[in-house]
Amino acid sequence: MKNKVVWITGASSGIGEALVYAYNNSGANLIISARNRDELFRVKGNCKNQINVHVLSLDLENTAALSDKARDAQKIFGHIDLLINSGGISxxxxxxxxxxxxxxxIMNVNFWGTVALSKAVLPGMIAKGGGKIVCISSVMGKLGTPYRSGYAASKHALHGYFDSLRSEVFDQNIRITLVCPGYIKTNISLNAVTGDGKLHNQMDQNQENGLSAADCASQIVKAVELNKEEVYMGGKEVKGILFKRLFPLRFSKYIRKINMTDLKTKS
Incomplete structure (x- = not known):
């Protein structure tokens, strides 16, 4: 990835932040985006090669402004080789x-923001002869559990859209990777929204004990390099994808028996 141009959203924390460090160490030119400029500059300050890191703040919920943001991003280094859509809310x-x-x-941030940004960079990638798009989905993109209905819907939508898009742009040398993390040790549960839009502001137990963001980022980098179409990472929760696929009725019964209170605070 040396001298390649990588644009990462959700770069102010969690998986996105870990990906910034991973690609910075590989010599890539980076554009890092999120809403919080102060946090983006903190992340930039932690990079070994800060001169190759450019901060571009944006709000994925404001989809109308994302085309302009994409134009701004492409002007920084002249093009985009890899777009990593890591921004989102739970x-x-x-x-x-x-x-x-x-x-x-939730849909605007997780789905429409990702779609709008990806469509905005695709023409430039195609004109250049190719490129890569990565969407950080979730295990929830393959199944659904209580307390995650809107979140699961937004991630399921990503799979339908980008599976279709992949087939449309494959012959134009565009590669698309859907990443499905399970429990990763990030602040995603702290920043999750509740029914009235307020922050959950609690660290889930399984999140606390999950795979480190750095290890997750390392696996993502390898998957992108190998042009994987879909990858899963995490602990035993990832097995739920296969469980649902092979034994859907048993999986449904299992989900219904989960203690709802425990699921809200521990999963």
Missing amino acids: QRSLALETELSVEQK
Whole structure:
């Protein structure tokens, strides 16, 4: 990846931040994006080669502004070789207790923001002769559990959209990777929204004990290098994907028996 141009959203924390360090160490030219400029500059300050890191703040929920942001990004180094869509928000609330506006926010950030940004960079990639797009989905993109309805919907939508897009742009040398992490030790549960839009502000036990963001980032880098179409990473929770695929009724019964309170605070 030396001298390649990598644009990472959600770069101010978690998996996105870990990917910044991984690609910075490999010699890539980086554009790092999130809403919080101060946190982006903190991440830049932690990079070994800061001269190759450019901060470009954006809000994925503001989809109307993302085309302009993409143009700004492409002007920085002249093009984009790899776009990593890592920005997103999670959820901790029952469907019937979640306001529609909150569910729409989750979809706007996780799905529409990712779609808008990807479509904005694709023409430049195609004109250059190729490129790569990565979407950080989730195990929730392959199954659903209580307290995650809106979040799971947004991640499921990514798979439908980008699986279709992959087939459309493959002959133009565009490679798309969907990444499905399980429990990763990040602040995603702290920043998850509840039914009325307030922050959950609790660290989930399984998140606390999950795979480190650095190890997750390392696996993502390898998957992208190998042009993997879809990858899973984490602990035993990843086995739930195969469990649901092979034994859907048994999986459904298992999910229904989970203690709802435990799922809200521990998973």
